[in-house]
Amino acid sequence: MEYWRRQPWVFATFIGPGTLWLLLFFLLPLGWIWLFAVGERAGPVDIVVTWTLENYREALQPVYLQLFLKTFLIALVSTAICLVVAFPVALAICFAPERYKNVLLLLVILPFWTNMLIRTYAMIAMLRQNGFVNDGIGLLWTGLKYLLTPVGMDGLMGERFAPLPLLYNNTAVILGIVYVYLPFMVLPLYANLEKLDRSLIEASLDLGASQVRTFFEIIVRLARPGIVSGIILVFIPALGTFLISDLLGGPDSQLIGNVVERQFRAANNLPLGSALSFLLLYLTFIALALRAWFAARAEKADA
Amino acid sequence: MIPVRRRGLLGGGLAVAGLLPLSRFARAQEDQVNVYNWDTYIGSDTLAEFTDATGIAVRYDLYASSDELFGKLREGNPGYDVIFPSNNYVERMVAGDMLMPLDHALVPNLRNIAPAFANPSYDPGLKYGAPYTYSLLVIGYRKSAVAEPPTSWSAVFGPDAPVGRVSLPNETDLVRAALKSLGKSLNTEDPADLEAAEKLLLEVKRRGVVKMFAPDTGQDLLLSGEVDLAVDWMGDLRQVMAEDDDLDFAVPSEGTVLGIDCMCIPKGAPHPTAAHAFIDFVLRPEIHAAIAEEIQYAIPNQPAVELLPAETRDDPQVYPPADVLAKSETPAYRGEAAEKLFEDVLTRVLAA
Numbered sequence: 001m002e003y004w005r006r007q008p009w010v011f012a013t014f015i016g017p018g019t020l021w022l023l024l025f026f027l028l029p030l031g032w033i034w035l036f037a038v039g040e041r042a043g044p045v046d047i048v049v050t051w052t053l054e055n056y057r058e059a060l061q062p063v064y065l066q067l068f069l070k071t072f073l074i075a076l077v078s079t080a081i082c083l084v085v086a087f088p089v090a091l092a093i094c095f096a097p098e099r100y101k102n103v104l105l106l107l108v109i110l111p112f113w114t115n116m117l118i119r120t121y122a123m124i125a126m127l128r129q130n131g132f133v134n135d136g137i138g139l140l141w142t143g144l145k146y147l148l149t150p151v152g153m154d155g156l157m158g159e160r161f162a163p164l165p166l167l168y169n170n171t172a173v174i175l176g177i178v179y180v181y182l183p184f185m186v187l188p189l190y191a192n193l194e195k196l197d198r199s200l201i202e203a204s205l206d207l208g209a210s211q212v213r214t215f216f217e218i219i220v221r222l223a224r225p226g227i228v229s230g231i232i233l234v235f236i237p238a239l240g241t242f243l244i245s246d247l248l249g250g251p252d253s254q255l256i257g258n259v260v261e262r263q264f265r266a267a268n269n270l271p272l273g274s275a276l277s278f279l280l281l282y283l284t285f286i287a288l289a290l291r292a293w294f295a296a297r298a299e300k301a302d303a
Numbered sequence: 304m305i306p307v308r309r310r311g312l313l314g315g316g317l318a319v320a321g322l323l324p325l326s327r328f329a330r331a332q333e334d335q336v337n338v339y340n341w342d343t344y345i346g347s348d349t350l351a352e353f354t355d356a357t358g359i360a361v362r363y364d365l366y367a368s369s370d371e372l373f374g375k376l377r378e379g380n381p382g383y384d385v386i387f388p389s390n391n392y393v394e395r396m397v398a399g400d401m402l403m404p405l406d407h408a409l410v411p412n413l414r415n416i417a418p419a420f421a422n423p424s425y426d427p428g429l430k431y432g433a434p435y436t437y438s439l440l441v442i443g444y445r446k447s448a449v450a451e452p453p454t455s456w457s458a459v460f461g462p463d464a465p466v467g468r469v470s471l472p473n474e475t476d477l478v479r480a481a482l483k484s485l486g487k488s489l490n491t492e493d494p495a496d497l498e499a500a501e502k503l504l505l506e507v508k509r510r511g512v513v514k515m516f517a518p519d520t521g522q523d524l525l526l527s528g529e530v531d532l533a534v535d536w537m538g539d540l541r542q543v544m545a546e547d548d549d550l551d552f553a554v555p556s557e558g559t560v561l562g563i564d565c566m567c568i569p570k571g572a573p574h575p576t577a578a579h580a581f582i583d584f585v586l587r588p589e590i591h592a593a594i595a596e597e598i599q600y601a602i603p604n605q606p607a608v609e610l611l612p613a614e615t616r617d618d619p620q621v622y623p624p625a626d627v628l629a630k631s632e633t634p635a636y637r638g639e640a641a642e643k644l645f646e647d648v649l650t651r652v653l654a655a
Contacts, residue, residue: 044399
């Protein structure tokens, strides 16, 4: 731990490029946005920093707070689904034969080879009224009706197949978020489970714990760091989603990300957009800080 | 068309913009023009013909929306010579000191612009922009799904609008359409009018009429059968009508939004002379007519329209009659505070 004191140049060489990168391309632009949030528009292009709090005051209006709440809920549900779906997947990859592991991991990240916009459009083709899913179900429906007609039970099935409303609602948005961010949950879980000491599982089973109990009390507990990273990696980007809700959402699927995007583009109101995104940033920080605080308290209680 | 990588053009553009004073010397031999246009918005031979006729090479780059264009230019021109902003963005960019006035001596073909478009309120005397195309915000519909063709905004905003079968634009033009349906000017600044429009839209939303507030994809929703009625631009709807005979559109009788896209030269353009030459070339009757036939948009170029086949020229679905045009209005830009009134209504409607 103290090596860097003895070898400061080596340390600087390693830490330098990353720090410089973050400073130039993350903190500096973020600083601009932070300044915009306390600025005012002077004409269509110019923004004057006047240290006004008007933008934050506007961002705290009920109409936006409602959207913050809704965005949190949608992100929360999506993250939960991601976790439930990803955990068995990560576990299965861990226990798969060594030679298949790389292929399976490749399959998890395969969607990244295509642009997210294109993947979202692919979701539209799947889910829309005359999409693949509805066409498939429709085909099954027709087949079933054909089979039931001779026994006089076709009346059970209604006159004609009514396509399921799969697209343009909040469910579609959640589905889209889960689809896009699932790999971000699988990968940290896998990294964590892979390191797991399997003799602990064997010990638990040998000592008479059931499979279910072993899963929840040994595997899940030991995978906690992976679960936490996965949740953070999915939840935080989900909070900023705008593309998915724009394309898959219905009339009431507006998320805070959509409002921010519109302020930066069509509305040309960068100060309000900046204030809204910083409010989201502050809320995320508070959530993370609370989580750290609870974790620390739980650790203390355990000890 | 000369294929060009976006990054390549921008990098080159920046370098050129940096050397602007130098390029003044070289004005006589400007041999390139950097054009930034909407996708599918020019004839497939136009650029090659321009190069053949003038010896000026065209670098061509695409954008998808006015705000993308505006966003790209707001921090300074990255090297474009000709852009195609819509009328309200022409005003906004003039207010932001982002456009170069056109030198009318270098664009003699401006005389081809039809009188109705030659002195518009958004750009008196065509000081900054040459009108390129125009379009109306209309109601597209699936013929087999509606009892009778819509004639007014009540088809989508009225009590009989079909539940869950309508797509509306997620832009401030929606608020303007609502104002028109209430018989108000779409350029009103009266808070009572805007409040009435908001109330109307909230009521439409509450009844569940809206399937989706579409980001410029209304025509696709109509084509895929997702909705039966879609409020969208005439030109976009004409493109899907070519694919499906069951689709049509109607211009609402109360009048609607008239959008005019213009050719402009942004400040800091590295090749202003070539840019003027390009604009003048596009305004040649035979060139502008060829573009119009390909992209299916109406053009405000009188002699060019006369070159079009009679069935196109006389089709009220392409060239709306004068009385329809007279009832429609172009949205005016009156400063960011006025724009914000419309944005706020839209935000509240979308968030409700």
